[in-house]
Amino acid sequence: MQLYLPIAELTVNIFLYLGMGAAVGFISGMFGVGGGFLLTPLLIFSGITPAVAVATVTPQIVASSTSAAISYWRRRMIDPKMTLFLLFGGIIGSSLGVVVFRKLRALGQLDLIISLSYVTFLGLIGGLMLREALRALWRARRGRQPRRGGSHHLWISGLPFKVRFRRSKLYVSAIPVIGLGLSIGFLGTVLGIGGGFIMVPALIYLLRMPTNVVIGTSLGYILFTMALATVLHSLATGAVDLLLAILLMIGGVVGAQFGAQLGQAMRGEQLRLLLALLVLGVAIRFLLSLFLKPEDLYSISLMAGFG
Amino acid sequence: MRLLIALLAVLLAVPASAEKLVSALSEDAVEITSNFTGSYITVFGAVTEEEVRGQEYEVAIVVAGPDLPLVVRKKDRVAGLWLNTQSREFFDVPSFYVVHLSENLSVAASQDLLTRYKLDFVNLGFSREASYAPEDEAFARAVVDIKQRQELYAKRGDAVEFLAPNVFRTSFHLPSAIPVGTYHVSVYLFREEQLLAAQVQSLVIEKSGFSDRIASFADQQPLFYGLFTVVVAITTGWLAGLIFRRN
Numbered sequence A: 001m002q003l004y005l006p007i008a009e010l011t012v013n014i015f016l017y018l019g020m021g022a023a024v025g026f027i028s029g030m031f032g033v034g035g036g037f038l039l040t041p042l043l044i045f046s047g048i049t050p051a052v053a054v055a056t057v058t059p060q061i062v063a064s065s066t067s068a069a070i071s072y073w074r075r076r077m078i079d080p081k082m083t084l085f086l087l088f089g090g091i092i093g094s095s096l097g098v099v100v101f102r103k104l105r106a107l108g109q110l111d112l113i114i115s116l117s118y119v120t121f122l123g124l125i126g127g128l129m130l131r132e133a134l135r136a137l138w139r140a141r142r143g144r145q146p147r148r149g150g151s152h153h154l155w156i157s158g159l160p161f162k163v164r165f166r167r168s169k170l171y172v173s174a175i176p177v178i179g180l181g182l183s184i185g186f187l188g189t190v191l192g193i194g195g196g197f198i199m200v201p202a203l204i205y206l207l208r209m210p211t212n213v214v215i216g217t218s219l220g221y222i223l224f225t226m227a228l229a230t231v232l233h234s235l236a237t238g239a240v241d242l243l244l245a246i247l248l249m250i251g252g253v254v255g256a257q258f259g260a261q262l263g264q265a266m267r268g269e270q271l272r273l274l275l276a277l278l279v280l281g282v283a284i285r286f287l288l289s290l291f292l293k294p295e296d297l298y299s300i301s302l303m304a305g306f307g
Numbered sequence B: 001m002r003l004l005i006a007l008l009a010v011l012l013a014v015p016a017s018a019e020k021l022v023s024a025l026s027e028d029a030v031e032i033t034s035n036f037t038g039s040y041i042t043v044f045g046a047v048t049e050e051e052v053r054g055q056e057y058e059v060a061i062v063v064a065g066p067d068l069p070l071v072v073r074k075k076d077r078v079a080g081l082w083l084n085t086q087s088r089e090f091f092d093v094p095s096f097y098v099v100h101l102s103e104n105l106s107v108a109a110s111q112d113l114l115t116r117y118k119l120d121f122v123n124l125g126f127s128r129e130a131s132y133a134p135e136d137e138a139f140a141r142a143v144v145d146i147k148q149r150q151e152l153y154a155k156r157g158d159a160v161e162f163l164a165p166n167v168f169r170t171s172f173h174l175p176s177a178i179p180v181g182t183y184h185v186s187v188y189l190f191r192e193e194q195l196l197a198a199q200v201q202s203l204v205i206e207k208s209g210f211s212d213r214i215a216s217f218a219d220q221q222p223l224f225y226g227l228f229t230v231v232v233a234i235t236t237g238w239l240a241g242l243i244f245r246r247n
Helices: A014-031 A036-045 A050-074 A080-107 A110-142 A174-191 A195-205 A212-237 A240-267 A268-291 B002-013 B105-106 B111-117 B126-132 B132-150 B209-220 B224-247
Strands: A003-005 A010-013 A162-165 A172-173 A298-302 B018-023 B029-032 B037-049 B060-064 B067-078 B082-095 B097-102 B155-164 B165-174 B181-190 B194-207
Touching: A003 A240, A010 A014, A010 A036, A010 A298, A014 A036, A014 A050, A014 A240, A014 A268, A014 B029, A014 B082, A036 A110, A036 A174, A050 A110, A050 A174, A050 A212, A050 A240, A050 B224, A080 A110, A080 A172, A080 A174, A080 A212, A110 A174, A110 A195, A110 B082, A162 A174, A172 A174, A174 A195, A174 A212, A195 A212, A212 B224, A240 B209, A268 B082, A298 B132, B018 B181, B018 B194, B029 B209, B037 B060, B037 B181, B037 B194, B060 B105, B060 B165, B067 B132, B067 B181, B082 B126, B082 B132, B097 B105, B097 B165, B105 B155, B105 B209, B126 B132, B132 B155, B194 B209, B209 B224
Parallel strands: B029 B194, B097 B155
Antiparallel strands: A003 A010, A162 A172, A298 B067, B018 B037, B037 B165, B060 B097, B060 B181, B067 B082, B155 B165, B181 B194
């Protein structure tokens, strides 16, 4: 079945995008991540322009985070105060992001920056996750208990403006919390990702947050920053395609439910190892696109401010 | 049926004066609705003259979309990476340009004729401009190449069919990714490369129905469009949570 997308201005097969949404939803449900880092590249690869892809993935991330966030909230696995502090940074970050996004698009370097950023961040995070997951597996095999809690990094515990986060049982400076929210809000808006795959490890390893509230808090943060990013993209870039978003959402929420069931049946270390490999895979795909000779050296786009 | 009526209208409209060209389009507006997968537009033409001479007519028909400003970027290898390094701006690139020629023209037309009446891509405003500077020419050629791959530019010989020596017809394919705007359909009638008559008509291609409403909502009320999209997203996510929790 064919559908004309009014913003992307092309006719697409409904089932392709429902399926794409479902596949990414499955993965996001399984790992508790937004899935934007997979969906945005898939859309670009399928012929949607990078601008429309990035802007349209933001409401899809809202939809896929909502049902999960609600269930984490019910189980009291979200730290509301931490979420608010992260969001404060997120609002600033998203606003900066949308301005930078417009600038890059006008300069014709949006695709390059998206590729370079994907390589850098996914490569870095994927590498760290892989190392950590392999260590955890190694420890599990040796029958040792993994290290838990511990102290913060010295530089973080030395920072001022300390705030008590009761549900996380933390007493840390607000600076790294707001800074984290800001950076991920910025990246998410420019790259079309929720940033859960950066947020979750950052909360665990940087802030030493207890793992039971990490995913819920990250989801709550992503839900609100991506909702904001959707509105900002509509205002600043006009590239949010509602119909494409709806297709991706429907596929996504259904896929996420099945993914979540499988995810609960798997062990944490195995999940993290798989996610690390997935993240690294996407990074390598982007790396290749930067180094391999493109099929066509030329590309055309409407001059900024038209269409 | 619609085509037949249009054809009849053309035939009836032909007055009995010398060497006159009358043409008609099967529709004067194409609406892009949410199930738009491309369309066809048929152009009919008829010629009258006092006495039919031995030589046959030559016909060229051009469908041209609105001119838009484009940026063309070229990638080069910099430190192993393929980056956009050079760019050129062209301010008047037709968004759509398809030429249909009758068989006799496609076989034997001189380059001079093709160039003069823009029945080729080399003499479009932006190509001509670029041809003065060799380093720009490649950029203009790239535009034509890319547009041809997108089926937005094409030149087809033997595409105009003569139903009678003085009645002809051709059908243009409008791909699903066709840009919206006001198009011009030009019909040229030649004999031995001499222009006898020409006619230009406009054709409107517009978004319509649901897809038009979404596009204008996004364009005119971006804040509410964004908020609405968020509400749709949250509702979808929330509903899905409800449905799957019960199961």
